[in-house]
Amino acid sequence: MNRINQVIILGAGNLATQLAIALNDAGVDILQIYSRTKESASALAQRVNANPVTELNKIQKNADLYIFALSDKALQPVLDQLAIPIGNVVHTAGSIPMDVFENYSENYGVFYPLQTFSKNRKVDFSKIPICIEANSEYFQEDLFQLGERISDNLHEINSEQRKQLHLSAVFTCNFANHMYSIGQKLLAQKEVDFDLLKPLIEETAAKVQEMDPVSAQTGPAVRFDEEIMTKHENELKDIPDFQKLYRFVSESIFKMHSNKK
Amino acid sequence: MNRINQVIILGAGNLATQLAIALNDAGVDILQIYSRTKESASALAQRVNANPVTELNKIQKNADLYIFALSDKALQPVLDQLAIPIGNVVHTAGSIPMDVFENYSENYGVFYPLQTFSKNRKVDFSKIPICIEANSEYFQEDLFQLGERISDNLHEINSEQRKQLHLSAVFTCNFANHMYSIGQKLLAQKEVDFDLLKPLIEETAAKVQEMDPVSAQTGPAVRFDEEIMTKHENELKDIPDFQKLYRFVSESIFKMHSNKK
Numbered sequence: 001m002n003r004i005n006q007v008i009i010l011g012a013g014n015l016a017t018q019l020a021i022a023l024n025d026a027g028v029d030i031l032q033i034y035s036r037t038k039e040s041a042s043a044l045a046q047r048v049n050a051n052p053v054t055e056l057n058k059i060q061k062n063a064d065l066y067i068f069a070l071s072d073k074a075l076q077p078v079l080d081q082l083a084i085p086i087g088n089v090v091h092t093a094g095s096i097p098m099d100v101f102e103n104y105s106e107n108y109g110v111f112y113p114l115q116t117f118s119k120n121r122k123v124d125f126s127k128i129p130i131c132i133e134a135n136s137e138y139f140q141e142d143l144f145q146l147g148e149r150i151s152d153n154l155h156e157i158n159s160e161q162r163k164q165l166h167l168s169a170v171f172t173c174n175f176a177n178h179m180y181s182i183g184q185k186l187l188a189q190k191e192v193d194f195d196l197l198k199p200l201i202e203e204t205a206a207k208v209q210e211m212d213p214v215s216a217q218t219g220p221a222v223r224f225d226e227e228i229m230t231k232h233e234n235e236l237k238d239i240p241d242f243q244k245l246y247r248f249v250s251e252s253i254f255k256m257h258s259n260k261k
Numbered sequence: 262m263n264r265i266n267q268v269i270i271l272g273a274g275n276l277a278t279q280l281a282i283a284l285n286d287a288g289v290d291i292l293q294i295y296s297r298t299k300e301s302a303s304a305l306a307q308r309v310n311a312n313p314v315t316e317l318n319k320i321q322k323n324a325d326l327y328i329f330a331l332s333d334k335a336l337q338p339v340l341d342q343l344a345i346p347i348g349n350v351v352h353t354a355g356s357i358p359m360d361v362f363e364n365y366s367e368n369y370g371v372f373y374p375l376q377t378f379s380k381n382r383k384v385d386f387s388k389i390p391i392c393i394e395a396n397s398e399y400f401q402e403d404l405f406q407l408g409e410r411i412s413d414n415l416h417e418i419n420s421e422q423r424k425q426l427h428l429s430a431v432f433t434c435n436f437a438n439h440m441y442s443i444g445q446k447l448l449a450q451k452e453v454d455f456d457l458l459k460p461l462i463e464e465t466a467a468k469v470q471e472m473d474p475v476s477a478q479t480g481p482a483v484r485f486d487e488e489i490m491t492k493h494e495n496e497l498k499d500i501p502d503f504q505k506l507y508r509f510v511s512e513s514i515f516k517m518h519s520n521k522k
Contacts, residue, residue, distance in 0.1 A: 014479065072489060095489055115461055116468065116479050123464060129457045155457065164451040165458075167493050172444035172458050173465045174480035175510045176437040181474040181517060183429035190425040196375060196390045196416065197426075197433050198470050203384060204377055204434045205466030209459050211382065213442040218275065218377050219435030228333060228356055232428050241513055242432075248509065249436045252502055256442055 004064040004088070004146045008032045009050075010078060011069035012040035014117035015092055017047070019069060022125040024048035026149040031063055056081050064088060065146070067111065072096055079104050088139065094166025097159040098133050109134030109143055112162055113151070116173050125150045131157035131165065182242055214256060221250035222257050265325040265349070265407045269293045270311075271339060272330035273301035275378035276353055278308070280330060283386035285309040287410040292324055317342050325349060326407070328372065333357055340365050349400065355427025358420040359394050370395030370404055373423055374412070377434045386411045392418035392426065443503055475517060482511035483518050 007028055009020050012035035024030055030050040035041035041052035053059060056078065059066075068075055068091040075091060079100070089101050090111040101108035112131040115123060130147045132154060134140035140156070147154045157165065180201060184194045207216045220228040229250055236243035268289055270281050273296035285291055291311040296302035302313035314320060317339065320327075329336055329352040336352060343365070350362050351372040362369035373392040376384060391408045393415060395401035401417070408415045418426065441462060445455045468477045481489040490511055497504035 072486070095492060114457060116465055116477075118468070118472070118477065118479070121468065121472065127460045129460060131457075153460070157453070161451045161453050163496065164447055165453060167496055168444035168447045168453075168458060169461055170480055170482075170493065170507075171440045171447070173461050174478065174482060174514065176440040176462070177465055177469070177474055177478055178482075178510055178514045178517070179432045179437040179440065180469050181478065181514075183433035184474055185517075186425055186429045186432070190422045192418070192422050192426060192429075194474075196392075197429060199388045199390060199414070200376055200430055200434050201437070201466045201469060204438055205462045207377065207379070207382065208438070208441050208462060211379070213438055213445055213455075216377075216379065217435065217438055217442065218379070219431050221431075221435060221439075225333070231356060232431065235424065235428055241516070245509060245513060246431075248506065249439055252506060253435065253439045253442075255502070256439070256446075 002145055002149070003142050005029055006031050006063050007065045007067055008034070008059060008063040009044075009067045009069055010034040010059075011067075011071075011074075011092075012044040013069065013071070014119050015113065016067075016069035017044050017119045018115075018117045018123055018125070019067070019092065019113060020044055020048045020050070021122070022150040023146075024050075028146070028149065031060055032058075034059060061087075065090065065142075067092065075100065088142070090143065094169065095163050097163075098135065099159075101135075107134070107136060107139040107142075109139055110159070110162065111143055111147065112157070112165075114165060114169060116177075126152050129153045129155055131155050131162050133158055133162065182245075186242075217253060217257065219253075221253040224250075224254045263406055263410070264403050266290055267292050267324050268326045268328055269295070269320060269324040270305075270328045270330055271295040271320075272328075272332075272335075272353075273305040274330065274332070275380050276374065277328075277330035278305050278380045279376075279378045279384055279386070280328070280353065280374060281305055281309045281311070282383070283411040284407075285311075289407070289410065292321055293319075295320060322348075326351065326403075328353065336361065349403070351404065355430065356424050358424075359396065360420075362396075368395070368397060368400040368403075370400055371420070371423065372404055372408065373418070373426075375426060375430060377438075387413050390414045390416055392416050392423050394419055394423065443506075447503075478514060478518065480514075482514035485511075485515045 008031050030048045032053050033041050033045040033050045034053045038054050045052035066089045088107045089105045090109045098110050110133040114129045128151050130151050132143045183197050269292050291309045293314050294302050294306040294311045295314045299315050306313035327350045347366050349368040350366045351370045359371050371394040375390045389412050391412050393404045444458050
């Protein structure tokens with residue numbers, strides 16, 4: 001039998017939204033959604049049949065779990081303002097250690113879904129790795145039980161490892177996505193549709209599902225083809241930032257491959 | 262009726278390999294595979310029922326099309342050494358203008374499949390954009406007809422646009438893939454499995470199939486969260502290259518988003 005059935009979510013951002021939807025779809029009862037702004041609280045509350053709250057003192061005391069899905073900056077002030085003993089708590093942040101809760105609660109932990117979320121893009125939660133950490137075995141079991149209801153991909157990950165996962169995710173997600181943005185911007189200059197790059201983007205990501213990314217690398221930098229690289233840098237002369245980035249990433253690729261050999 | 266039925270492919274690298282396989286699968290007759298090294302020529306020739314050749318003077322004169330799928334550096338010397346009038350020719354390179362063939366052939370063009378290829382990873386060619394350019398309408402029609410046999414995604418792209426596509430592809434494919442490699446390297450330091458990043462990589466690429474990459478951006482840089490970024494930079498202090506890259510790409514993301522607003 002599930003020990004966590006009724007939860008309260010603090011936060012209404014991208015992650016809070018998608019997590020709330022997944023939990024609600026799995027039959028978990030979401031009592032309240034807290035957000036500082038009424039619009040955000042109401043918008044999400046409505047989607048998951050919960051009550052919106054904008055004041056911390058209106059948060060109910062009887063939930064089985066309080067999920068803090070707030071920005072890193074907001075978490076500590078909210079904890080301080082709550083100023084009441086709260087029950088079982090988790091946060092959902094990659095780079096905050098678990099013991100931020102040490103002085104606030106008896107059972108605490110982390111429930112970190114490693115994915116990029118947008119408010120209006122539904123994701124298949126079942127494949128999302130959820131990184132779980134807890135201050136007791138008993139509570140950890142609770143969190144695994146809750147996780148199993150929405151994902152088949154649960155992992156016990158300590159704070160140190162989670163911090164590194166978050167950092168790695170910035171590179172593999174945010175920075176990779178920025179490379180897409182640059183590609184789009186460059187194509188727009190010559191009136192070429194970004195659609196032409198989409199199969200390439202898809203295949204590049206698909207490749208490393210099976211291959212090691214270092215072995216999957218192709219292009220001028222991995223063979224340090226100075227001629228093409230110089231051409232490319234010249235083409236980028238009007239956008240010095242992209243030009244600098246081009247040289248810098250190319251050298252980094254070449255260095256990684258030289259080390260491999 | 263197809264006007265191109267028998268082709269000869271010069272080159273046996275990643276692109277040559279996958280293109281030869283796709284053409285062969287589509288029923289195009291591949292007469293010969295040329296490569297300087299016997300091993301490469303034979304390996305590919307065997308896969309597509311062709312004859313391997315390692316000497317340029319052994320190349321048959323009767324093919325309907327000669328596909329130069331050589332490295333950018335090798336193309337010019339091979340053209341010079343051929344020193345005979347050759348029939349219909351195309352190259353498959355992103356950054357070489359079509360008129361490299363001007364003094365060598367009457368009908369010439371470009372047949373550039375925009376994708377990342379590895380020798381032993383079969384790709385679904387039907388979705389790959391093939392960028393076609395030709396020096397006459399008649400020959401362009403031939404190339405479109407050939408292209409249609411292997412892909413549903415053909416485009417008429419001039420040399421200037423193709424050059425920009427190639428540059429954009431370096432960012433969206435090679436550089437994005439390097440971000441995956443960095444993620445993997447960072448995780449290995451803490452003994453975390455790269456598998457945990459795979460759903461994130463997949464979703465990041467899937468997102469921009471539907472969303473604009475600038476709108477899809479998430480993470481600390483887009484909100485210029487100095488606190489997390491400084492933490493991350495500190496964690497990277499032992500790898501100065503990654504540290505520098507982190508700051509540089511973060512600033513580039515922030516700049517792009519400030520311009521958007």
